[in-house]
Structures are given as C-alpha cells and as structure tokens.
Amino acid sequence: MKTRSIFSLIINLLALTISITGFVLIRDTLVAVSFIKYFTLLTNEMIIVCSLISIGYAVEKLVKKDKEVVLPNFVFVLKLITSVSAMITLITVATYLQYTEYYLGKGPNTIEFWNNLCHHYVATSLFTLGFIGFDLDKKYNFKLSFLGVILLAIYACYAIPLSNIKTCYSFFGEAPYVFLDFSKVSYWAAAIIPGFVIGAFAISILLWLLNRICYLIFIGDEIKEEEIEEMEESVSDEVKEEIKVEQEDEDVVNQTLATGYKGPRIYHISKRKEDKRWQVKFANGQKAIKLFNTQAEAIVFAKKLAKSQEGSIRVHSVKGRIRKAH
Numbered sequence: 001m002k003t004r005s006i007f008s009l010i011i012n013l014l015a016l017t018i019s020i021t022g023f024v025l026i027r028d029t030l031v032a033v034s035f036i037k038y039f040t041l042l043t044n045e046m047i048i049v050c051s052l053i054s055i056g057y058a059v060e061k062l063v064k065k066d067k068e069v070v071l072p073n074f075v076f077v078l079k080l081i082t083s084v085s086a087m088i089t090l091i092t093v094a095t096y097l098q099y100t101e102y103y104l105g106k107g108p109n110t111i112e113f114w115n116n117l118c119h120h121y122v123a124t125s126l127f128t129l130g131f132i133g134f135d136l137d138k139k140y141n142f143k144l145s146f147l148g149v150i151l152l153a154i155y156a157c158y159a160i161p162l163s164n165i166k167t168c169y170s171f172f173g174e175a176p177y178v179f180l181d182f183s184k185v186s187y188w189a190a191a192i193i194p195g196f197v198i199g200a201f202a203i204s205i206l207l208w209l210l211n212r213i214c215y216l217i218f219i220g221d222e223i224k225e226e227e228i229e230e231m232e233e234s235v236s237d238e239v240k241e242e243i244k245v246e247q248e249d250e251d252v253v254n255q256t257l258a259t260g261y262k263g264p265r266i267y268h269i270s271k272r273k274e275d276k277r278w279q280v281k282f283a284n285g286q287k288a289i290k291l292f293n294t295q296a297e298a299i300v301f302a303k304k305l306a307k308s309q310e311g312s313i314r315v316h317s318v319k320g321r322i323r324k325a326h
Contacts, residue, residue: 022118148204265311
C-alpha cells in the first residue's frame with residue numbers, strides 16, 4: 001500500500017504541475033468564458049481539482065501508517081468522470097483537432113505546441129494512468145461506471161445551444177469546435193454528438209474495468225462481509241470464549257514492532273503451505289502471532305486482537321487472495 005501511495009502521489013503531482021503549466025502558457029489569451037467554453041480547459045480544471053484531492057489522500061495514507069485510508073465513492077466517481085473526459089480530449093485531439101489549421105505547422109518553438117502537449121496529451125495520460133493503476137482501495141460497484149459521462153453531458157447541454165444561438169455570440173463567441181456549429185457543418189454531422197456520448201459510456205466502462213483488473217492483480221478478490229460474518233458465527237460460543245488474546249500473543253506483536261516494522265497494523269489471516277493451518281500475522285511479519293485449525297477460529301482471534309491493539313484485519317482465501325478488510 002505504501003508503494004502505491006508513493007506512486008499515486010508522484011503521478012498526481014506531475015499531472016497537477018503539467019496541467020497548471022498549460023494554463024500558464026495560454027494566460028495571455030485566457031478570458032473568463034474560456035474556462036467553460038473549451039472542453040479541454042474544463043477537463044484540465046477537473047484534473048487540477050482531482051489531483052489535489054488525490055494528493056491529499058495519498059499523503060494521509062503515508063502519514064496514518066496504522067490505519068487504512070479508503071477512497072470514498074464520490075471521489076472515485078469524480079476521478080472516473082475526469083479520466084473519461086481526459087481520454088475523450090486526448091482521442092479527439094490525436095485523431096482530429098491535431099490536423100486542423102490551429103495546430104498544423106505549430107512546432108516546438110511555439111506556445112501552442114507546448115500547451116497542446118501539456119493539456120491534451122501529458123496531463124490527461126498521467127491522470128488516467130493514476131486512476132487506473134492506483135485508486136484500488138476497495139471494490140467499487142459497476143454501476144459507478146455509468147457516471148463517467150457526466151462532464152461531457154453537462155458540457156453538451158450548454159455548449160451546443162450557445163454555439164448555435166446568435167444572441168449568445170456576444171457572450172460565448174464563435175463555437176469552440178467546428179462540429180458544434182451547425183451553420184458550418186452539415187446537419188448529419190450532428191450525429192457526432194450522440195456518438196461522443198456513446199463513446200464516453202464505452203470509455204467509462206473500459207476505464208472502470210481496467211481499474212478493477214488492477215485491483216485483482218495487486219490486491220486480490222473480495223467477498224461480501226456477510227460471508228465472513230457467517231464464518232465467524234459458525235464458531236460456537238464455547239470455542240469463542242476459549243479463543244483469547246494472551247500476553248504471549250501481544251508479546252509477538254510487540255517483538256515485530258520492535259524490529260522496525262513500519263507497515264499499517266493490519267492482521268492478515270492466511271493458510272500456511274507447510275502444515276495447512278491458518279495463521280494470523282502482519283503482512284511482512286517474520287513470525288505468525290497464532291495458528292488455528294480453521295479459518296473461522298482465526299477470524300475470531302484476529303478480530304479480538306485488532307480490537308485490543310487498535311488495528312484491522314484482512315482475510316485471505318485459500319488461494320491467497322485478500323477477501324475483506326475490517
């Protein structure tokens with residue numbers, strides 16, 4: 001977790017810096033309406049906001065070593081929305097806008113070249129990479145993937161009318177993108193708008209899926225909390241009474257901490273290969289705190305230990321994948 005937090009911090013710092021650099025490069029032509037007129041700028045504003053939030057959570061994870069810090073659903077959704085918008089920006093520029101008059105012939109000696117590089121390619125790629133590979137705190141529901149289109153939908157709702165209503169020209173100016181101005185393109189070209197929305201849905205689901213694949217690779221599968229509670233309840237009250245946190249168990253914990261263990265105080269429950277017994281130990285601890293014949297008994301003990309030692313537990317399946325944090 002510490003390594004992921006460090007990488008997340010670095011990537012979001014880079015995305016934040018490069019996005020801000022893009023705004024600095026175009027400061028001479030930037031007016032108030034530009035911040036909502038151009039989808040690229042709107043996306044990079046979101047990248048700045050979400051990067052700051054992500055940096056805050058990454059720092060909190062690194063500081064609170066003994067406690068788990070989980071990315072809330074609303075932050076995950078914000079980052080998904082921003083990542084979808086970032087990919088739409090990158091794909092649209094790379095396949096179309098890059099070859100329009102505004103960018104053709106603009107080399108490394110021009111501000112437009114560097115602004116294009118910062119806002120359309122680097123910041124968008126870095127932020128999306130951070131979302132896919134490092135926002136893996138928990139199993140985020142598939143339904144959240146349908147929310148990735150929100151920023152594009154909001155933009156379309158005001159940008160299309162303002163680009164085609166003459167009375168709005170004094171405020172909005174000419175259409176930010178030629179395909180939004182129906183007076184300059186054939187009406188069939190209007191089909192590109194729902195095409196963008198459909199594409200955004202596809203990108204949103206793809207990004208959610210890639211995020212979940214990284215979750216399975218780097219963290220593991222997760223089962224419902226009810227299933228773990230059922231295992232715990234399967235242990236009789238008499239056995240639960242017998243399972244206690246002894247002084248020698250706390251001594252093992254203290255010995256591990258005394259060796260310089262810097263990880264969070266999370267007690268992992270996993271099956272040992274050598275004797276097929278279930279052990280309770282720190283993630284990188286050299287010695288098991290206690291051994292049990294069943295996973296259910298190990299869960300009962302680990303919960304008692306976590307309560308007395310102000311920690312949390314992670315349950316591993318037989319294959320070693322992490323099931324659930326408590």
